[in-house]
Amino acid sequence: MSDLKEFMGKKVHVITADARFFEGVLQGYDNSTNIILQDCIERILYSEEDVDEENQEIPLGLYIIRGGEVACVGEIDPAKYATIDWSTLKASTLKTTKNPL
Numbered sequence: 173m174s175d176l177k178e179f180m181g182k183k184v185h186v187i188t189a190d191a192r193f194f195e196g197v198l199q200g201y202d203n204s205t206n207i208i209l210q211d212c213i214e215r216i217l218y219s220e221e222d223v224d225e226e227n228q229e230i231p232l233g234l235y236i237i238r239g240g241e242v243a244c245v246g247e248i249d250p251a252k253y254a255t256i257d258w259s260t261l262k263a264s265t266l267k268t269t270k271n272p273l
Contacts, residue, residue, distance in 0.1 A: 176201045179247050184209070186237060187244040193217065195248070196235060205239030217263035227259055 179198045186194040186207060193216070196209030212235035216228040 176205075176207075176245060179245065183248040183250075183253075185244075185246050185248060186242060188237065188241040189243050190241065194232075194235070194237065196232075198245075199234075202239070205242045207237045207239070207242060207245065209235045209237065215258065217258075217261060219265045220262045221265070227261065229258065 176198065180200075182198060183195065184198050186196075186209065188194070192214060194209060194212055194214050196212030198207065199210045200208040209232075212232040214228075214230045214232060216230070218225040218227055
């Protein structure tokens, strides 16, 4: 958990166990990996198969993500971030983790 200390006050991306994608400034965390994000947004990225859908950016403000839901936290590189056009970016469809019946 001490690895998150270096991200404090910095913009991060968080991916949750249910594949949600958040972005915000890390304001706090605890030993259970509960995370507090300031100026948080949720990004919804669609795949190329979803031709009628436009990527979404949902402003959430101050947001808490429960530690049991956090799958990945990563610092955002401002130089690379500035080159991303989120409106045209397409995501790959995630494969299911469930066994087929």
